[in-house]
Amino acid sequence: MRVAIVHDYIKEYGGAERVLEALHELYPDAPVFTTVYLPKFLGPHRERFKSWKIKTSWFQYVPFKGKLISPLRIIAPLIFNSWNFSRYDVVIVSQTGAYTPNLIKKGKAVQICYTHTPPRYLYGYATAREWKKNVLMNVFGTISNHILRMVDYKASENVDYFIANSNNVAQRIQKFYRRNSTVIYPPVDTSNDTGSDNKNQNKYYLAGGRIARPKNMELIIKTFEQLKLPLKVFGRPFPGTHNLELITHNSNIEFVGEVSEEEKYELMKNAKAYIFASEDEDFGITPVEAQALGTPVIAYRSGGVLESIIDPSTARSGQAATGIFFDKLTVSSLKNAILRAGSIRFDRSQIAKHATRFSKERFKREIKEFVNKRAGTSRS
Numbered sequence: 001m002r003v004a005i006v007h008d009y010i011k012e013y014g015g016a017e018r019v020l021e022a023l024h025e026l027y028p029d030a031p032v033f034t035t036v037y038l039p040k041f042l043g044p045h046r047e048r049f050k051s052w053k054i055k056t057s058w059f060q061y062v063p064f065k066g067k068l069i070s071p072l073r074i075i076a077p078l079i080f081n082s083w084n085f086s087r088y089d090v091v092i093v094s095q096t097g098a099y100t101p102n103l104i105k106k107g108k109a110v111q112i113c114y115t116h117t118p119p120r121y122l123y124g125y126a127t128a129r130e131w132k133k134n135v136l137m138n139v140f141g142t143i144s145n146h147i148l149r150m151v152d153y154k155a156s157e158n159v160d161y162f163i164a165n166s167n168n169v170a171q172r173i174q175k176f177y178r179r180n181s182t183v184i185y186p187p188v189d190t191s192n193d194t195g196s197d198n199k200n201q202n203k204y205y206l207a208g209g210r211i212a213r214p215k216n217m218e219l220i221i222k223t224f225e226q227l228k229l230p231l232k233v234f235g236r237p238f239p240g241t242h243n244l245e246l247i248t249h250n251s252n253i254e255f256v257g258e259v260s261e262e263e264k265y266e267l268m269k270n271a272k273a274y275i276f277a278s279e280d281e282d283f284g285i286t287p288v289e290a291q292a293l294g295t296p297v298i299a300y301r302s303g304g305v306l307e308s309i310i311d312p313s314t315a316r317s318g319q320a321a322t323g324i325f326f327d328k329l330t331v332s333s334l335k336n337a338i339l340r341a342g343s344i345r346f347d348r349s350q351i352a353k354h355a356t357r358f359s360k361e362r363f364k365r366e367i368k369e370f371v372n373k374r375a376g377t378s379r380s
Helices: 015-026 043-049 076-081 135-156 167-177 217-227 261-269 285-292 303-307 331-342 348-358 360-374
Strands: 003-007 032-034 054-056 090-095 110-115 161-164 205-208 231-234 253-257 274-276 297-300 323-326
Touching (some): 015 043, 110 360, 161 167, 161 360, 167 303, 205 217, 205 261, 217 253, 261 285, 297 331
Parallel strands (some): 003 032, 090 110, 110 161, 205 231, 274 297
């Protein structure tokens, strides 16, 4: 079976790239088509893609391309439409929500789209950039987004089968594309040892990941400024995001910067709890990674985390709580949740056990079964 993989762009390492890695592990001979590949921006993760067959577009040769990722979305559909996949049996499109990658020439190939989300900027969800604050950008963006929504819908008709990364995203696919999808949760490494149940060894709270506006990292920092509790923050700010280190000088808040996977797991394993304040999160891999290490999660009650965290108030008989939700994006709401969580004795072994339902082995098995069942069954 001749398989090709399509991904928006490779410039950062987040949840979508973890899925891309797992897909590549399943199909190691499959070329990966992407608009641009920029390993120098990948930090400690740059070696992960080194041996892959990566096919880039003409945009790879454009000067200052690293700063043009966002504007590229205007012409990205033309780039994807320039690729012809007629010699392949299956094309797996990894739709991160950045571009419109489904507008490819698939020929007789079966096109399967793994959707992290339809583009958030096209459908009213919070995005990393506050482009509406600028009058000219607001006018230009509103017009261009109207056109891109029509292109995005047309591209969705090209897809034979949709896979959603959560029930939350499956609802978006139905709402915006009027298509059904199968939910296959993203892969999470559940093979690491969990942290200790000894509270004295868990002296700090943890937050981090892809630091962008919808993640509400400033809210977390302001809350811990008031609580005077120790907080560690990892990750690299998204371009245009405030430098968080300039926001606070409190000694109880430590910024550790971008870290390797091993360093991240160590931080999570030894944390008292992982704080997650993301708004309308598509799924949320980092909260599951924390749970896989036995660490409870304090999360904003929104989006995909509703499918991965068990709150004490909603736990069924025999279910162990794996975290706690807060209901408003305010300091007082998050503060109250942190204080409530401090009074709960979480069972780290049960939290880690719960996270195994999101394992990488499960993901690869479900994807392989899905692809094998549908290969050669194009809707066209």
